[in-house]
Amino acid sequence: MDQKTIRIKDIALKAKVSPGTVDRVIHNRGKVAEKVRIRIQKIIDESNYEPNLMARALGSKKQYRFAALIPDHQVDSYWQAPKTGIEKAAGELKQFGVSVRQFIFNPYDAKDFVKKAEELTATGPDGIFLSPIFYHEVLPFLAQWHETSVPFVLFNTEISDHGPLSYIGQDSYQSGKLAGKLMHYGQSEPCSILIVHIDEKIDNAAHLLKKEEGLRDYFSQQRDTFSITTIELDSSDTESFNNRLAEAVNGIADLRHIFVTTSKAHLVASELERRRLENIRIIGYDLVPANLHYLEKGSIGFLINQNPERQGYLGIRQLADFLVFRKAVSKTKFLPLDIITLENLRYYLEEEVMNTAEKLV
């Protein structure tokens, strides 16, 4: 258990070569006789040598430049969290020669996305982390990066088969099922449920639909029959948003639950409150401040946490694991579906602070 760690020097000694030769084998720098290479490799494998990362980081002056392409958090506060996660990871990895440059685009402006993506590409980063919310526009860039072998990690919006190093996100379908369970638990008789998609064009439509599908599938597996209605709303026009919402709510008999598939549940909560429509329970997504406000008031019952901060953090870590630490990385990383309610909220908020203080070591 306490056997002293084995160093390059030890391997060199065993293989009767110099440390430099072992180094060449470890890093595939070539210039090693095949016979010797095999001998050394065998010793490395047998001794399950693990390089001292401290020493490696110290000795190497290699710099890694990462780029992050994310929506502007001033336009939609949801994006504050991934940004924080990115910065947290950047802080930890700084000592390993990693720097992360952020390229911020307006999530309502595809042209701006393209412009920032071009800028990013021009800087020739070693790795890229992005939220590809504009499907059509992002494809040429993915192709180009893939062509030039620049690894990229996608998050929040999944796009398969374009050579990403990995995807970080959440299982939307399953989160819909989870919402169903939360509504259904303890509910003795059937009732009506309203699904609300907000700003479907901007947030990724596919995700929202998967959430809906999950919820519907959950209830279709139950004995009783629940009536489920879906509406799509656009938050940019407040008046029409409110009217259409009220219309839907009033038109449904025995409406007990509303499932908001984006982080904008607070818009629904606010309008229901204004119209004094109580006894309708809301389940939504994400711990954005406006949602927390209504969670505390009780009008939002549960929030499913998509862990956006951790998504940002892990995305950068994923790049570092691949490029800096040369570890195998998983193709997809689904974050847990955290269920947040008034009673456990503060521990999730504290956790985020804690982790920030923790740093890497």
Place this chain on the structure above:
Amino acid sequence: MDQKTIRIKDIALKAKVSPGTVDRVIHNRGKVAEKVRIRIQKIIDESNYEPNLMARALGSKKQYRFAALIPDHQVDSYWQAPKTGIEKAAGELKQFGVSVRQFIFNPYDAKDFVKKAEELTATGPDGIFLSPIFYHEVLPFLAQWHETSVPFVLFNTEISDHGPLSYIGQDSYQSGKLAGKLMHYGQSEPCSILIVHIDEKIDNAAHLLKKEEGLRDYFSQQRDTFSITTIELDSSDTESFNNRLAEAVNGIADLRHIFVTTSKAHLVASELERRRLENIRIIGYDLVPANLHYLEKGSIGFLINQNPERQGYLGIRQLADFLVFRKAVSKTKFLPLDIITLENLRYYLEEEVMNTAEKLV
């Protein structure tokens, strides 16, 4: 943003002294003229110097020996998780000269606890991590460790005012409230609820009572009146356990929910199933395999995850933060109250695997 990191050498240069002197100031090794010390300290503060931990770990050959005093996981599988967390932290910290020795005691045998605690103390560890489940027996040891300035971290069972470096655990009271919310959400009419404490003497009684208190307080704040009954059971005698449980269940009208305050909800689920008592929903604690089995079958509705693996991990990290990295550590660390149900279970299980692969870097 990208300003190059500042080194001891840089500080020395600015202060017109040698690196050795700066080193003395940083480590309070004394032997520095007060005037010079102040000058250097000022430069350190202003430049917000952050030591390169890699270099520090490399340069220092100091060894830290930690000891962990935990119950035997072969006696109660709940303790497997903290053990895993401890080992995970140990793996990460190995390169920083930290080794962790485990002392395992039988959680049903106070004498064994004392024996193992004595063994542990005799090895003169630099830091101690323990689950103090035997209140009376542990006190003299806490006093002794406090006396000899050996930092110790408590977990799972809180004991205040005996000088622990910190306590890692969960807010039991609040988790009871959370259980209440889960039962109550969507429940339109009042009903009866049964609270079951299992093996109260062994698991920490105070915790179980706090959970009960939380649940009761939750319902006392509701408009409707819920009838809440409590029983205590002992799992060592299966027959009496089952009989007394059935007796209680049959004696309560309109019983809809059972709240099991320990990780042994599966015992209740198993007995209800055997007696074909459906329509009673169970909420319990912890992702032990037996519980997961009934979660999948549907007889357990929710499990509150006490994150025991993370407790073990953080406990060791806490010691390392204090001793190795000389960081300020928080007196108490409450882990989030994760709500686990069939629909989000796998992401919590995957997460644990993930984290293990992640290592420190």
Place this chain on the structure above:
DNA sequence: TACAAAAGTGTGTACGCACACACTTTTATT
């Protein structure tokens, strides 16, 4: 066979810090 090119191998320095040791200056004592 000679001799250059290529292939293979060894040596030394730097990374930033900890720490031991050598050295210099100040203070106390007679």
Place this chain on the structure above:
DNA sequence: AATAAAAGTGTGTGCGTACACACTTTTGTA
């Protein structure tokens, strides 16, 4: 004032790795 002790300060080496460079051996060619 001389000297020892104490206080203060500087220098150098090692931690394990990366990497540039110098060196040695093999291979190919005329």
